[in-house]
Amino acid sequence: MSVNNKKIASKKIALVLMVIFITGLAVFTIYSRSYAQRQRPLVNVTFFESATLVWSFETRSTIEHAAPMHSEQGAEWTIEVYVPLSAFENYVSHLYTVDAEVTADGLGIPEELNLIERRIIDDGDLIYVFVYDSIRQRIEGTIPILSGEGVTVHLAHRGLDSYDFTIPLSAIQRNPLTDEDHIFTVHRRRSAWGWEYYVRQHNAVFLPPARIGDMANLSPTFDTNAPIAFDMEGSLYDGALVRLWD
């Protein structure tokens, strides 16, 4: 091979090698970025929410004639409702108001009730005593209520307190070794290829009632405006890199 041909051949080899190198570098760059992203657990993000305690209960009872007619058109009837304390799931001390609806078997349509008394009897159950005002019913000329008639009572309890720092229960991660509960705030920082998200671990300090439905009631021990991770795919640790649901 002449000298010139050798030169051209070595230049061609060098060019081919450089093209292969740069192509390989590009391919590995793209693949490694997507690989690194896939390795990170997926998390959803939420913020502290305000919640009120709401609890409902439905039961059967009977209606009794309680007072004589206070006018020519109406009468007062009472309904006593027994609610076992075990049904309250520890919420009973946090529930303050009760809305109630009764559906008499004969009438078949719900009517609102006024609560006049709530007391705890000896075996720990609660009794609610409601007044059922039948004036409207008389005016509309519907079927009169009979004493001893069966009714279906629907009770809706509300707490007067609002709980300002609640988050979904799925945001709580329990350490199986120490039995400590943790929550994770999501933060953003610059990385080599733009932005990346990581989490910071905080101890979860519960306030009573610790649980409100699917929400956990917490004491805020960190910045309350920080986004909080929930619905995590896998366990997290302090400083773990995560990716967010789109």
Place this chain on the structure above:
Amino acid sequence: MIRNNVFLRRILYNARLLIIAITAIISLIPVAFIIMNSFMGAAEAAARYTSIVTAHNSFGVISGNMHYINMGFIPELISISAWREVLVENPESLRFMWNSFILTVPILVGQLVIAPLAAYGMERAKSKHKEKLFFTYIIIMLLPMQALLVPHFIAANMLGINQTYLAIILPAIFAPFGVFLVRQQLKGFNKEIIEAGKIDGANELRIFIRLVVPNIKPTITVLAVLAFAEAWNIIDQAVVFIRDSFALPMSVHLSANLAGNMGIVFALSTLFMIPAMIVFIYGQDDMKEGLGYSGHR
């Protein structure tokens, strides 16, 4: 006597070959060492290169801690974990390689465009001051780069390009070494070729592109190889002008990460060497030719 004695000449020839081979092997040992150690597992790399040993004096009293290195040419266990970490699991490393390319390619292209044109203009100019200007070029070329960093920094501030790649690329494009190299080659250029072009009606630019450049390709190739090597290994300017740690080139990132996983450092070093080797393969024949011509002069 030596000239007539064939046996003695052969011995001397082989002795020269042996000395050159030994010198070449010695200079290749660091390269081979890095490549071989890039196939070392993380545990072995840590045990070999990051061990701290507590030193005791002759009285048995602790006298300090020493960083103990147990260099090994061939790993005990061949592993591609470092390469996997660099190429697949940690995309950050590759960002620094791309930063090096982003810095080097504009410098290379800029020098290859500016330096031959400037050298041709300087050679063809009919001015009594051109030698003084060329002398100034040589003085600037001989100045250490660190002496020029402060004026570069001030100029970059004035232009508003501080903390960008332009602060490094622009001074490098107009580096005087390339002009010096090409002008030295143009001094011995056959002027009759240029006259012939003028007679044919070509202007200076056409003469330069069609007649001069094809004849000084080896010199331009040498300039490309040297400019690439300088830009690829840039450290001082990158440390001064670039504050964003993710915008640093690989040359700086490597030196800043020596305390980390040594297997990864070796793998990154090997990766970093490859483009320089390829560029040298491209220009080796022209470099040999250039050295040969300089020997004749």
